[in-house]
Amino acid sequence: MAAPQEPILEFKDVSLRFGDTWALRNVSLGLSPGETRIIFGAAGAGKTTLLKAVIGLVKVDQGGINLFGRDVTSAGETALFPLRARAGVLFQEGGLFDSLTVGENVEYPLINQTANSQSVLHDVEGRVRDALRFVELEHTFDQFPSELSGGMRRRVGIARAVVTEPPLMLYDSPTAGLDPITANTIMALVAKERDVRNSASLIVTHRYQDGEIMSDFRYDQQNEDLVALKTGGDDAKRNRTKFIVMKEGAVVFFGTKQELEASSDDYIRKFVRHGDERQEERK
């Protein structure tokens, strides 16, 4: 039997308060390569704070966060840069730099990584174009973010996050405010990134369908499309997606999609789209 992989991310009893409000309350979780965690929760439940705490963008009050074997909570801003370079982040609004072109935005982490490590990076433009091709937006290389639609900006954000081929991907509401077609395109790219590069993914979302895509589908490189995972056999082992539900900073649910759908808790059920609702949608 294969030995379980070392987690690349570990939260141990992490808490953070903003005044009287709990942003994170005794949160513990782990994430290994190739695993996916889908995080649901009401607005203000602490989902984005949790994501930002992973790479030290917010400092927690207590508990430990271990990222790639290093303690994030005690590290200074400069010491965090090499750790952050190994995590790709997609921000809710894309977080693209307005003053830079799409090409320069995607190039930014590569140039920055070179500057920080004093190493010479070859074929930067080629890698930038590869990343933009990955999200099917190579033609926007010379355009500015303001010239793109919301969905395109989000896809450029994914290209920027994956250009350094990081082993950990953090997605903050990748489909928020997008139409269903664009949202599905984005989630297909997220699944593609996970399955092509075996990266670990932490996804904050409000859409249950996003979790379903990550849990029930895998990216088929030969057909360049998503294919449904079969229940049982190798496909069941391949499914390494778990769901987390947060409420007022605390994790109130952790488990598989089946366990989530079977939950009788009123709060948890709000985030689940059940079979009857799917039937309604199909009609």
Added chain:
Amino acid sequence: MLGSSNESEAIPGGSCLLDFLTTLISSFQDFLFLAGRAFRNVVRSPHYYDDVFMQMDIIGVGSLPIVIMIGAFSGAIIALQMARALSTYGASSQVGTIVSLTLVRELGPVLSAVMVAGRNASGIASELGSMKVTEQIDAMRALGTDPIQKLVTPRLIATTLMLPCLTVLADAIGLVGAYLISVPLLRLISGGEFWSTAWRALVLNDLAQGLLKPFVFGMIISLVGCFYGLRTTGGTQGVGRAVTQAVVAAMVWIFVVTLLIDKVFVGL
């Protein structure tokens, strides 16, 4: 014995006053922390020279028209007002002296700083504020760039270097404005006499404070703009609020620091 919380409850508004003071002190501490890191980054790598030159162009070259205009008009206005007052005492020949001292010591540095604060403290606060609310600052940190090194330090260097240059220009243009009022228009004195008295009136003390002030004001304007920009919250409404706070705070600090510098130089 009453506890401290009970005491503040006993005094009407005591709790509010305590909160206000705590916020004020905490904000000032954050400002000093930001300023410390920005100054430290001046001598630390990486250096973003392109950003420094770009900011020098935006802040320095971009502010030229308003600084020239303000300099010319302020010199002309002082000459006009002083001509009347001096003629009462038969001292019209001293108009060059008065204009020169007023402009170099006080009005040149302060008016240039006020103009640059209105234009650039607001510009810096709105640019950085917009970046903050659209998560560009977080993205920068996530991509391994120190926003203070990349955004604050270049603006600090650029404003601190450009404001003294703008002030010298404003002083010179102001004297030209005063000359045009005093010599060709009012015919108070000859051109040679005007320039001779204006030049001889200035001593090292005047030039020192005339150059020190814009140097300090440059630091204040850039750091205040960056401080309010980087702590923006609450979307576009928050950006508007940050801009207002930055301009008001920068202007108040300009006058407070003027008084402090004057106090030091008057005593010399």
